[in-house]
Amino acid sequence: MPRGRTRTFDADAALERAVDLFARQGYEGTSIAALTAVMGINPPSLYSAYGNKRRLFDLVVERYGEHRRAYLEDVMGQPTARLAARRFLEGAAEHDTAPGEPRGCLTVQGGLATNVEDQEVAALLAQRRAANQDVLQRRLEQGVIDGDLPAETDCGALARYLSTVSQGISVQASGGASREQLLEVAAIALAAIPEAAGDPAAALLDA
Numbered sequence: 001m002p003r004g005r006t007r008t009f010d011a012d013a014a015l016e017r018a019v020d021l022f023a024r025q026g027y028e029g030t031s032i033a034a035l036t037a038v039m040g041i042n043p044p045s046l047y048s049a050y051g052n053k054r055r056l057f058d059l060v061v062e063r064y065g066e067h068r069r070a071y072l073e074d075v076m077g078q079p080t081a082r083l084a085a086r087r088f089l090e091g092a093a094e095h096d097t098a099p100g101e102p103r104g105c106l107t108v109q110g111g112l113a114t115n116v117e118d119q120e121v122a123a124l125l126a127q128r129r130a131a132n133q134d135v136l137q138r139r140l141e142q143g144v145i146d147g148d149l150p151a152e153t154d155c156g157a158l159a160r161y162l163s164t165v166s167q168g169i170s171v172q173a174s175g176g177a178s179r180e181q182l183l184e185v186a187a188i189a190l191a192a193i194p195e196a197a198g199d200p201a202a203a204l205l206d207a
Contacts, residue, residue, distance in 0.1 A: 011049055014039040014040060015059060015063055018035060019063050019067075019106070022057060027121045030053075032053055057110075057121065065128065071091050072135055074087055081144075081146070081148050082149070084140070084143070085158075088136055088166060089166055089190065092166040092170065092186075093185075096174075103176075104170045104173050104174030107129050107132075108171060134159075136159045137158075140159055143155075150195075153194055165186070168185070169182050
């Protein structure tokens with residue numbers, strides 16, 4: 001007889017289930033008991049594999065970022081800055097209302113309610129949101145260089161504006177707003193983006 005059982009715990013699959021749980025309940029609302037139940041392990045195994053809830057959350061945020069990478073690459077790969085902005089907001093509406101997935105965005109919802117001891121969680125998620133905003137700002141700045149945004153465009157302010165709308169879309173999605181309603185919000189927000197004279201892509205925003 002073997003002295004012990006072969007370990008069958010799938011750490012990668014368990015991490016994916018933790019991503020889903022944290023996305024649905026946020027950091028503060030997710031207990032160790034809930035994590036162990038959904039991940040299929042006991043508390044000692046969780047601590048052995050991940051350290052503690054806080055360290056597990058770091059891994060969850062990293063994995064969530066991997067899930068969102070294709071979306072940000074799609075934003076950066078759009079042919080004009082205006083179309084990149086459109087993809088940024090419409091992609092948020094689509095992701096945050098995907099059937100069968102947690103509604104909203106982990107980096108927004110995950111740290112809305114944190115106690116004093118967990119303020120570093122809120123700071124971590126704020127850094128993630130800021131990094132995404134920086135990606136968008138770089139694309140807008142390229143748009144000024146390419147001539148599809150006016151030369152006087154404040155790309156920092158515009159990126160903050162679009163990021164704020166995107167985060168609002170996440171909050172509204174978590175509250176039950178439909179994809180159609182959120183796409184309407186995106187369309188209104190996109191109308192505020194300045195047009196460069198002769199930008200042939202501007203008309204595509206109305207398509």
